[in-house]
Amino acid sequence: MAANSLEDIFGKLRRHPDVEAPNLQAWDATDKLLLEAAAGRVGPDSRLAVIGDRYGALTLGALAFLGVQRVRVHEDLITGERALRNNATVLGLAGFGQLPLGERLLSGAGTVLLQLPRTLAELEEIAEAVALYAAPDVVLIAGGRVKHMSLGMNAVLERHFRTVQPQLARQKSRLIIASSPKKAAPDAASDTATEETGAQSSGPAAGHAPMAHPAVGHPAVEHLAELDLDVAAHGAVFAGTKLDIGTRFLLTFLPEMPAARHAVDLGCGTGVLAAMYARQNPGSRVTATDRSAAAVASAEATARANGLADRISALQDDAMSTLPAASVDLVLLNPPFHLGASVHAGAGLKLFEAAARVLAPGGQLWTVFNRHLQYLPALERRVGPTTVRGNNPKFTVAVSTRRA
Numbered sequence: 001m002a003a004n005s006l007e008d009i010f011g012k013l014r015r016h017p018d019v020e021a022p023n024l025q026a027w028d029a030t031d032k033l034l035l036e037a038a039a040g041r042v043g044p045d046s047r048l049a050v051i052g053d054r055y056g057a058l059t060l061g062a063l064a065f066l067g068v069q070r071v072r073v074h075e076d077l078i079t080g081e082r083a084l085r086n087n088a089t090v091l092g093l094a095g096f097g098q099l100p101l102g103e104r105l106l107s108g109a110g111t112v113l114l115q116l117p118r119t120l121a122e123l124e125e126i127a128e129a130v131a132l133y134a135a136p137d138v139v140l141i142a143g144g145r146v147k148h149m150s151l152g153m154n155a156v157l158e159r160h161f162r163t164v165q166p167q168l169a170r171q172k173s174r175l176i177i178a179s180s181p182k183k184a185a186p187d188a189a190s191d192t193a194t195e196e197t198g199a200q201s202s203g204p205a206a207g208h209a210p211m212a213h214p215a216v217g218h219p220a221v222e223h224l225a226e227l228d229l230d231v232a233a234h235g236a237v238f239a240g241t242k243l244d245i246g247t248r249f250l251l252t253f254l255p256e257m258p259a260a261r262h263a264v265d266l267g268c269g270t271g272v273l274a275a276m277y278a279r280q281n282p283g284s285r286v287t288a289t290d291r292s293a294a295a296v297a298s299a300e301a302t303a304r305a306n307g308l309a310d311r312i313s314a315l316q317d318d319a320m321s322t323l324p325a326a327s328v329d330l331v332l333l334n335p336p337f338h339l340g341a342s343v344h345a346g347a348g349l350k351l352f353e354a355a356a357r358v359l360a361p362g363g364q365l366w367t368v369f370n371r372h373l374q375y376l377p378a379l380e381r382r383v384g385p386t387t388v389r390g391n392n393p394k395f396t397v398a399v400s401t402r403r404a
């Protein structure tokens with residue numbers, strides 16, 4: 001291995017296939033702080049698990065500098081899983097297994113490193129899994145950027161651990177160390193982890209929709225009266241069990257959308273668009289796809305809860321990379337506005353390009369976006385002729401027709 005310091009490793013990390021730009025980094029000061037905190041605690045035989053690694057900084061840093069021989073790692077985003085594998089190859093590092101959040105990731109783990117998630121609901125699901133499955137003497141070292149942390153995080157951790165100790169902030173990051181898990185009785189439902197494969201394993205195959213999370217009380221399911229729809233949401237999913245206001249506006253155009261042989265809910269989150277479209281169009285096959293394992297598991301559960309599982313298939317993938325070109329007649333999209341903690345248009349543009357690739361000539365992309373975003377020229381250029389179908393005070397709905 002060519003690297004001889006953490007900085008060497010971090011300097012070689014790339015985010016690819018996630019969006020790359022000069023202001024978007026593949027690691028942050030929290031990764032460094034977490035690894036330094038773990039340094040005194042782990043050795044070659046330690047059972048180390050990593051959760052929330054963004055692009056491999058924690059996993060590869062642990063393999064190179066903590067002396068551990070094996071790391072089990074869970075990342076919710078398939079882009080992160082792929083980036084970790086790419087970065088491992090470039091750095092010549094092996095010895096990790098990529099697993100869904102659950103028993104096989106955590107059983108017997110003595111140390112867990114966690115990049116704190118953005119929402120308390122996601123933290124709840126993670127903390128619960130660690131408390132339930134890790135060793136009784138596990139130490140959970142959680143870290144985040146101070147500006148994204150809240151006291152609510154301590155409260156969530158205190159529900160699952162007897163000892164929770166926030167540390168002093170360093171370089172705008174802070175650690176919280178939790179130990180003495182409160183073990184809850186496991187639910188009868190089991191963790192349906194995918195196979196761990198070999199020394200430098202590949203993650204769940206693209207095209208798979210892993211049930212990413214332990215089944216204890218997750219996903220949450222709520223009835224949305226305004227749509228007469230049951231919505232299922234794991235902690236990490238956009239909007240939780242609520243209806244996003246952009247999605248609500250896009251749904252008012254449902255009666256105008258064509259009946260497709262194959263429609264895609266791109267960036268499906270909980271799968272509200274897929275479910276509503278499938279219900280309205282009984283002759284259509286619908287793919288609900290997202291890069292987040294939690295989203296895909298939620299969309300699958302939403303389809304099941306509404307008796308639509310036979311017509312909606314869920315797919316974890318990055319921007320439909322595994323769907324053939326020109327294979328789809330309709331794409332529904334409420335594009336992401338954020339990439340992790342940063343606001344970046346690149347995430348939406350990447351999905352417009354993906355829609356252009358998978359749509360058959362004459363196929364349509366229906367998208368909703370904030371009125372202030374200058375997306376119309378981008379849609380016109382990337383997909384084809386684009387018309388505005390409606391505006392409300394906040395949002396625009398546009399239809400782009402794939403040019404032949």
Ligand SMILES: C[S@@+](CC[C@H](N)C(=O)[O-])C[C@H]1O[C@@H](n2cnc3c(N)ncnc32)[C@H](O)[C@@H]1O
Pocket residue numbers: 238239244247266267268269270271272273289290291292295317318319320334335336337347350
């Ligand atoms: C604004 S949310 C919309 C969620 C859902 N369709 C709804 O309306 O509630 C955007 C979604 O796009 C997903 N996403 C972002 N980048 C993606 C990518 N490269 N490939 C697939 N999904 C992506 C996010 O995980 C998120 O679930």
